[in-house]
Amino acid sequence: xxxxxxxxxxxxxxxxxxxxxxxxxxxxxxxxxxxxxxxxxxxxxxxxxxxxxxxxxxxxxxxxxxxxxxxxxxxxxxxxxxxxxxxxxxxxxxxxxxxxxxxxxxxxxxxxxxxxxxxxxxxxxxxxxxxxxxxxxxxxxxxxxxxxxxxxxxxxxxxxxxxxxxxxxxxxxxxxxxxxxxxxxxxxxxxxxxxxxxxxxxxxxxxxxxxxxxxxxxxxxxxxxxxxxxxxxxxxxxxxxxxxxxxxxxxxxxxxxxxxxxxxxxxxxxxxxxxxxxxxxxxxxxxxxxxxxxxxxxxxxxxxxxxxxxxxxxxxxxxxxxxxxxxxxxxxxxxxxxxxxxxxxxxxxxxxxxxxxx
Amino acid sequence: xxxxxxxxxxxxxxxxxxxxxxxxxxxxxxxxxxxxxxxxxxxxxxxxxxxxxxxxxxxxxxxxxxxxxxxxxxxxxxxxxxxxxxxxxxxxxxxxxxxxxxxxxxxxxxxxxxxxxxxxxxxxxxxxxxxxxxxxxxxxxxxxxxxxxxxxxxxxxxxxxxxxxxxxxxxxxxxxxxxxxxxxxxxxxxxxxxxxxxxxxxxxxxxxxxxxxxxxxxxxxxxxxxxxxxxxxxxxxxxxxxxxxxxxxxxxxxxxxxxxxxxxxxxxxxxxxxxxxxxxxxxxxxxxxxxxxxxxxxxxxxxxxxxxxxxxxxxxxxxxxxxxxxxxxxxxxxxxxxxxxxxxxxxxxxxxxxxxxxxxxxxxxxxxxxxxxxxxxxxxxxxxxxxxxxxxxxxxxxxxxxxxxxxxxxxxxxxxxxxxxxxxxxxxxxxx
Numbered sequence: 001x002x003x004x005x006x007x008x009x010x011x012x013x014x015x016x017x018x019x020x021x022x023x024x025x026x027x028x029x030x031x032x033x034x035x036x037x038x039x040x041x042x043x044x045x046x047x048x049x050x051x052x053x054x055x056x057x058x059x060x061x062x063x064x065x066x067x068x069x070x071x072x073x074x075x076x077x078x079x080x081x082x083x084x085x086x087x088x089x090x091x092x093x094x095x096x097x098x099x100x101x102x103x104x105x106x107x108x109x110x111x112x113x114x115x116x117x118x119x120x121x122x123x124x125x126x127x128x129x130x131x132x133x134x135x136x137x138x139x140x141x142x143x144x145x146x147x148x149x150x151x152x153x154x155x156x157x158x159x160x161x162x163x164x165x166x167x168x169x170x171x172x173x174x175x176x177x178x179x180x181x182x183x184x185x186x187x188x189x190x191x192x193x194x195x196x197x198x199x200x201x202x203x204x205x206x207x208x209x210x211x212x213x214x215x216x217x218x219x220x221x222x223x224x225x226x227x228x229x230x231x232x233x234x235x236x237x238x239x240x241x242x243x244x245x246x247x248x249x250x251x252x253x254x255x256x257x258x259x260x261x262x263x264x265x266x267x268x269x270x271x272x273x274x275x276x277x278x279x280x281x282x283x284x285x286x287x288x289x290x291x292x293x294x295x296x297x298x299x300x301x302x303x304x305x306x307x308x309x310x311x312x313x314x315x316x317x318x319x320x321x322x323x324x325x326x327x328x329x330x331x332x333x334x335x336x337x338x339x340x341x342x343x344x345x346x347x348x349x350x351x352x353x354x355x356x357x358x
Numbered sequence: 359x360x361x362x363x364x365x366x367x368x369x370x371x372x373x374x375x376x377x378x379x380x381x382x383x384x385x386x387x388x389x390x391x392x393x394x395x396x397x398x399x400x401x402x403x404x405x406x407x408x409x410x411x412x413x414x415x416x417x418x419x420x421x422x423x424x425x426x427x428x429x430x431x432x433x434x435x436x437x438x439x440x441x442x443x444x445x446x447x448x449x450x451x452x453x454x455x456x457x458x459x460x461x462x463x464x465x466x467x468x469x470x471x472x473x474x475x476x477x478x479x480x481x482x483x484x485x486x487x488x489x490x491x492x493x494x495x496x497x498x499x500x501x502x503x504x505x506x507x508x509x510x511x512x513x514x515x516x517x518x519x520x521x522x523x524x525x526x527x528x529x530x531x532x533x534x535x536x537x538x539x540x541x542x543x544x545x546x547x548x549x550x551x552x553x554x555x556x557x558x559x560x561x562x563x564x565x566x567x568x569x570x571x572x573x574x575x576x577x578x579x580x581x582x583x584x585x586x587x588x589x590x591x592x593x594x595x596x597x598x599x600x601x602x603x604x605x606x607x608x609x610x611x612x613x614x615x616x617x618x619x620x621x622x623x624x625x626x627x628x629x630x631x632x633x634x635x636x637x638x639x640x641x642x643x644x645x646x647x648x649x650x651x652x653x654x655x656x657x658x659x660x661x662x663x664x665x666x667x668x669x670x671x672x673x674x675x676x677x678x679x680x681x682x683x684x685x686x687x688x689x690x691x692x693x694x695x696x697x698x699x700x701x702x703x704x705x706x707x708x709x710x711x712x713x714x715x716x717x718x719x720x721x722x723x724x725x726x727x728x729x730x731x732x733x734x735x736x737x738x739x740x741x742x743x744x745x746x747x748x749x750x751x752x753x754x755x756x757x758x759x760x761x762x763x764x765x766x767x768x769x770x771x772x773x774x775x776x777x778x779x780x781x782x783x784x785x786x787x788x789x790x
Contacts (some may be wrong), residue, residue, distance in 0.1 A: 004421040007505050009555065012513045013549035014524070017456035017531070017541050019473035020465060025531045032534035034600060034670020041458045045532055046670075063493070066470040066479045073463040073470075085528065086459040088576060095532070109666065113378055129486060134403035134429060134450060134493055136412045142371050143380045151375030176688045177486045177722035180580045203626045212733060215459065241690050267401070267580055269572035269587075270663040270729045271622050274579050288405045289368040312667065314618050343693055353728060 006197045013279075022083035022095040024053045040160045041116035043093075055093050056080070056105050058114040059125050059157060062090035063133065063143050071112060079105040089125040089167070098238070115154055120165065123156035123302065127169040137244050139187030139257040140174035140286050145170050148290040152299060156306075162280055163309035163318065166302065167265075174239050180265030180277055183301055185294055188260035188282050192236040193249035200228040204246035212241050222296040224270040259284040261297050261325075263317035275316045281333050297333070304330045323357045360392045364399035364442075368406060369503040387479040394478055396445035397494065400433050403441065417449050417497050419504045422556040425452050425514030426500055447496045448478070451509055452489035452515040454548070457526045457541035457568075459484065467629035476503035487565070488525035489515040513552075519733075520558035521723065523549040526568035526674055527575040535665065536570035537588025537678040538706035544568045546712040547586075547719055554723065561730035564723055570676065572662045578686065578697070583726075583736040584719060585683040585697045586706075592675035593655040594665070596643035605645035615643065617664050625657035626664060643671065682715075683720065684748075685737025695737035700749070703761040718752070724750050755785075 017027060017031060023303045028047035035045040043055040061068070076084050078095035078187065089095065092114070094105055106116050118124040126149060129135065131142030149168070156162060169178030178184060200206070206229055212219050217235035221228055227250065231242075240251035251257070261284070265277030280301075284293045301315075308330065309318035321325050328335045340350040363385070372381045384401075388394035400411055417428035427450040433441045440446040469490070473481055478494025485491040490512075495503050504514065517562030524547070527533070529540035547566055554560065567578030570588040578585035605613060618626050634642040634650045644650035653664070653672075663673045682704060683697030701718070705711045723735070725748070730739040740748045747755060 006501070009419060009421045009504070009556075010508055010513070011552045012508070012511060013543045013552045014513075015456045015511050016452050016545065016778040017458050017460045020456055020462045020725070021458040021531055022460075025460075030536065030539060032532065032536070034534055034597075034673075036669065045534070046569075055532070059378065060483070061378040061380040061383060063380040063383070063480060063482050065387045066474045066481065067386050067464055068383050069481065073466050076463045079609045080778060082463045084461055084463070086455075086461075087652070088484075088525065088527075090474070090483060092483075115376065115378075121763060127486065128743050132450065133401055134412065134427075134631075135410060136414050136429065138410040140408075141401075144405070147372050147375070147377055147381075150377035154376050160637055175690055179486065179577055179688070208732065211731075212691065238393070239690070252409055257408075265580075267574045267577040269574060269579075269659075269661045270666055276580070276696070286408055288408065289371045289713075311612070312620055333622055345693070 010055070022053065022081060022097075023093060024051050024097055025083075027051065028053075032297055036051055038102075038118050039098075040121055040122060040158060043119060044099075052097075052099075054096050054099055054102050056096070056102060056109065056116060057087070057091050057093050057118050058089055058109045058116050059118055060092050061143070061147065062125075062128065072114070074303065075105070075108050075112060081107045087118070089118070089127050091125050096161055116156055117158040117330050120160040121162045121166065121208075122158070122160050123153050123162060123166040124152060125157070127167070127178050127181065129170065129172050133171045135172055136247075137240070137252075139189065139240075139252045140172050140259065141288060142172055142178075144169055145291050145294065147184065148292075149295055149298060152295050153302070156302070159179065162302075162306055164314045166305075166315070168298070174288065180267055180274075182263065182265065182277075184262040184277055184300055185260060185266060185298070186260050187238050187286070188256055189238040189251050189253070189257050190283075191253055191256040192231050192233045192238055193240070193242060193251045194253075195229065195231070196248040196250070197223040197226055197228040199248035200246065203248055204229070209246045209249070210247055214239060215240060218242055254286070257286055258282060259286055259291070259294055260296070261301070262312050263301060266316045268314075271312075271314075271317060272320065279339055280327070280331075282338065283304050301331050324356065359396050360388055360390055363388060363395055364402060366398055366402040369398065369402050382448075390604045391479065392444040394445070394454045394480075394495075396442035397448060397478065399442040400431060400445055403433055411450070415511065417500055419501050419514065420519065422514055424520050424558045426577065427452065427517055428497075438587045440625060445494075447517060448494045449497065449500055451477075451495065451500065451504060452485065452487070452490040452506065452517055452523060453512050454515040454523045455484055455490050455525070457544040458528050459525075459532055461530065462476075465510065469507065469512075472506040472510070473505060474479045476506070483634060486517070487523050489523045508705060516555040516558070518558040519560045519562050520556075520564070521548075521554040522563050522565045523555070523561070524548045524568065525576050527570050528712055529568075529570040532779045533570060534670065535573065535662065535674060537590055537674055538680050540570045540588070543586060543706055543712055544717060545678075546709075547716055549721070550716045551723070560723070560727050562733050562735055564726060564736065572660055573666065579683055580686045580694070580696055581688065582697060583684065583688050584722060585686055586680045586715065587683065588674075588678065589660045589681050589703065590675035591680045591703055592677040593639060594641045594658065595673040595675060596641050596651075597671055597673070598643055601651075601668065604668050605649075605706070609631040610649070613651075615648075617667050618651070618664055620667075622661055622663070623657045623659050624652045625659075627652045627654075679703050679707070679711075682718065685735075685740050687735045687737050690773065691709070691733070692738050692741060695735075695741070697737070698745070699757075699760045700752075700754060702757055721752050
């Protein structure tokens with residue numbers, strides 16, 4: 001078979017967004033004055049020129065089939081002005097030049113199954129990963145867990161009734177592609193990898209795998225006469241770092257790969273400096289298709305936060321005020337020994353003071 | 359019409375409920391494509407067995423070494439035959455989005471048509487690295503799909519040990535808090551590193567992210583090796599008309615509890631109007647006939663809180679630019695690292711300014727390429743060698759803005775102290 005002439009790529013890089021901007025956004029670029037939110041899901045920006053633009057934000061399933069994309073485009077062409085953008089949390093935004101277009105646009109989105117919301121102090125869409133649908137190392141699914149959770153949280157997506165914005169994320173392994181969030185759901189493996197010694201020598205670059213282990217628990221070994229790797233199971237922290245470079249070291253387990261809940265991550269510099277999230281629960285079963293045990297814990301934390309935090313307190317600000325003991329008390333979550341940090345720098349997370357709330 | 363569906367009792371349970379269902383979308387695609395019938399079959403198999411069934415491999419487009427995520431099925435019978443043969447190859451193309459993720463419907467329809475023709479018809483807007491992810495193409499169709507996507511003006515993003523796809527916020531296009539032209543900086547930087555994106559040859563990944571203000575909507579501080587976060591050097595601006603409007607709506611309790619008391623450095627004071635005095639470095643604004651705010655900008659850390667609450671009434675200054683932080687990343691291998699300050703302030707107003715940003719990025723990537731261990735991120739490398747060695751290599755002077763506090767231990771050899779003091783004094787003298 002003769003090889004056809006290959007097309008050479010045009011290394012064009014990042015496309016210029018000017019060609020896609022709503023005309024009012026292009027016209028007032030860098031010249032905005034202020035904004036407010038007339039209702040949940042709607043932003044209203046005013047430029048120094050006096051121009052006004054309304055933005056309607058709606059939730060999507062992120063993994064979209066082309067028919068859904070075309071449906072959104074139809075709505076954008078008919079009820080908006082043909083220009084959209086996506087937020088970092090996979091919400092879609094429609095910009096319009098007149099307030100009169102907002103109502104019909106909201107109605108069109110809602111009646112087509114796209115919830116309007118996710119602005120301000122709402123629970124926005126969950127930042128998530130690929131999971132079983134496409135990842136090569138997932139401990140769980142992402143889209144399914146997110147769908148199940150958002151079905152339960154959609155009321156808070158459509159309202160702005162939380163103390164401050166709430167960002168959620170899910171991650172299908174401890175690499176945590178979902179990122180820092182007010183509440184994050186992350187796979188937590190609880191058993192060392194199961195090694196298929198027949199395959200290691202052929203599939204894995206053994207020194208690289210040894211080097212990948214954060215606790216130096218992996219060493220080269222001859223098993224059944226074949227060069228392989230072995231894990232010191234007393235040292236192993238079950239992080240799964242060896243699995244991507246060496247798939248025969250299977251870390252995922254239908255029963256022993258659990259889900260953990262983390263809280264208090266914040267990227268913004270507003271008020272306190274950005275914070276990392278902290279593990280507050282683990283051992284939840286990986287229970288498709290709707291992961292009900294996870295939903296219960298997330299909803300409980302959200303309910304207590306909503307009830308107890310003051311305006312503008314992000315989850316981390318709230319815990320900073322009430323303290324961790326009250327957090328565990330109010331959320332009914334057990335504070336186990338596994339939540340006391342023993343990784344490098346751990347002493348910074350101990351209470352080196354007599355600051356205790358009684 | 360495609361072949362009959364596999365039974366999917368578990369996935370079916372994700373079609374009920376009010377949130378948009380990706381399963382319904384997948385099933386719609388499966389009406390026309392055997393490919394998606396089998397994809398649903400494999401996904402249901404994952405749900406049943408609680409395991410993933412994809413492995414990587416080597417698939418790419420002509421001339422590039424990265425940007426495609428190969429996926430081959432591992433769901434096989436005892437004879438090694440795929441259980442879902444039509445979806446045995448399900449590769450993803452990572453495609454770089456425009457800055458701020460702005461689109462018009464014409465380009466979205468075009469991209470959808472291309473992917474319906476050559477791929478599965480499933481597209482994620484967007485992946486966690488910012489890419490448009492065209493999910494699901496056979497090895498044979500990857501090149502065909504790329505050729506058309508590329509001809510439409512889009513290019514592949516990064517994967518593997520490479521400079522990665524970047525993201526920037528909505529920024530100057532629609533946000534009054536924008537402190538630099540994020541889209542121009544984003545393009546200037548990323549389009550200078552296309553070779554390092556398309557031909558992975560670094561020790562590990564390297565990510566840039568662009569946020570227009572310290573609210574950091576792109577989460578750059580914890581997930582970018584080099585975060586470019588907008589800020590300003592001069593005084594917070596105020597607008598009395600909008601301040602009065604805000605106060606009329608929200609009242610004194612909210613002004614005190616939500617604005618004044620939440621300032622992290624206590625830079626804001628509530629004052630009676632008669633005591634509001636203009637002074638250098640102090641922003642004053644009346645909110646009513648009797649009361650107003652005084653902000654001591656020297657104490658302000660540009661956290662954005664008061665500006666977020668009183669949008670327009672308070673606003674970033676006019677001497678804008680960005681703070682550059684280096685080394686952010688998540689857990690593997692040494693634990694979470696936030697990016698830390700390497701350049702406290704940099705103007706980003708002109709092409710010349712942006713060229714300097716590109717040069718800084720180039721220097722950091724060059725140093726990373728030469729000094730990081732395999733699979734070591736920039737932050738881990740800095741942790742290993744110390745920030746001062748990193749700064750030395752970049753030719754950047756130390757600055758007290760780079761630390762939360764000076765060192766708390768004496769374990770350092772300080773016999774160069776007098777020379778360092780002399781250098782600092784000489785610099786001060788020269789600047790004076």
